[in-house]
Amino acid sequence: MAAPVVALEDVTRVFSLGDVEVHALRGVSLTIERGEFVAVMGSSGSGKSTLMNVVGCLDRPTSGRYRLDGEDVSRRSRAQLARTRNRTIGFVFQSFNLLARTSALENVELPLLYAGVSTKARRARATEALARVGLSERLFHLPSQLSGGQQQRVAIARALVTNPSLLLADEPTGALDSRTSVEVMQLLSSLEGITVVLVTHEHDVAAWAGRVVTLRDGRVVSDARQVPAREAVKEAG
């Protein structure tokens, strides 16, 4: 059997702010299998952002072990983590985080640029990824010429273009209206064969996931499977 995509073992994260020690994660153990769609919920201060950063290899745990795709990444250097992010993880942020004054196509090409993919292959793969999110007609538009929903779809294309093992979405609908939110969530849940970890504090967004992990004070307080909203819609329909 293949290794789980994410395997956290008793992970803690402590920040020292002067004399005060802030325990953002107090021993989190979590396993996410390939193809799962997991929502991480919790109020602000619950440690969900810190968990997201650790899982996304943007931060390292203070103690405990984190295996990503079976490889221990808990003690890797910054450069090694950068390469891991590049190969294994795709990010979708609340505020899109696209490069301004840079076309949709080039934004999507960005991870491939750092992966050392040739210009021609970059262009082909980025065009393909944008087609996958339904933006074939918007390749050369700048972020400022796109709607919020479209910008988030460009960001999803950028996250997908490297064929990552894990897609991390941090409040992906936080800056969108409800109709566009539904579109984006539909897109995320329609992605076949990709593991998605979604961080949110909204229940109707978490409803799209097949599993909801709830954090409070740096600990997992519940971990429940549910019928995802998409299937619920299908069943109702």
Added chain:
Amino acid sequence: MGPLQTTRLALRALKRNTLRSFLTALGIIIGVAAVIAMVAIGEGARAQVEETFAAMGTNLLIVMPGSSSAGGLRGGFGTQPTLTWDDLRALQTEVPAVEAAAPTLRLQAQVQSDEQNWGTSVQGTTPTYFDVRRWRPRLGPPMTEADLEAGAKVMWLGLTVAEKLFGPDADPLGHLVRVKGVPFTVVGVLEKKGQSPMGQDYDDTVFVPSSTFKTRLNPGLGNFLSGVIFVQVRAGESTQRAQRQVTALLRDRHRLGEGQEDDFSIRNLAEVASAQQQGADTLSALLASIAAVSLLVGGIGIMNIMLVSVTERTREIGIRMAVGATPAQILAQFLVEALALAIVGGLLGVGVGLLAAQQLSASFGWPLLVRPDVVALATGFSGLVGVGFGLYPAVKASRMDPITALRFE
């Protein structure tokens, strides 16, 4: 990501803020241009000095007669003829450090051709003089001992006088030129000699044999020499040593006791030349260091703008890091941006500097002297400035925490 990609990325980032990039590069442009132009000026000044002294000859001593002294009124050097023809012969034969000595008898007079007249200096001299000064005729034969012995009424014209009397490009050979009513046949025109270190025109003069000068033009001095003596120092001898020997000989011959002032004076052209040379060198060094400072200021400008740029683009850096840019790749991106600013500035600076050097040399009438090594050095230095001043901002960018950078507003 290859160097080509990194360069393309950097150039695009610079293009995005064209005006800002240009203004930043302007610091380097001015710096490099200043170095090139200033060094060219310095070199031009030095070449000018060298040229004038090459025309004069640097291994020369000029012995001038003493001052007249009447009732406490001292007339200055040259007012009293104290040098004799015997002194000249003694200089030629008795001083070991002296290669040759030639008199120039001098008279300010009006010279007349059939058509024109011109006030100039008429000099009586010997063939040795032309050897000492390395001065050849461009037309006609040089002066010979035979001319001297015969007391021939023959004349060599300086180029300026030839032009004033006969017009440019004319052939005055064979024409008569009168000085104080005495007719001389023009047998030669001398090649151009240029200016003296004091700006005097060497070519505004005519020469006749010293014997003829003595008998026909200025007969009243007897054994005294109404002019100065040019002394050529023997090759390999120092001019100071020759000067001491000449001084000793003349003091002895003029029977000057201890404590008595010299009744002659000696100009050492090598000393004057080296003093002027030193002046030119100092000027060169001064100009170059001012220019180097402006290049440094240009570098600080780059650092300043790169720091602003890194802060402004914190979020961009965060995004790049999130999608997998390593710290080294971020460092390279910003370093190459700074380097590109410096190198583009440096190349433009070379262009501007060459143009400025050309303009300046044209307006000063100096030869255009652009040293390729200085151009290479200035360009290389601007690159170095780019790396040096770009390094800190680039390191700062590469050390950013992606989480903080992504949250930056």
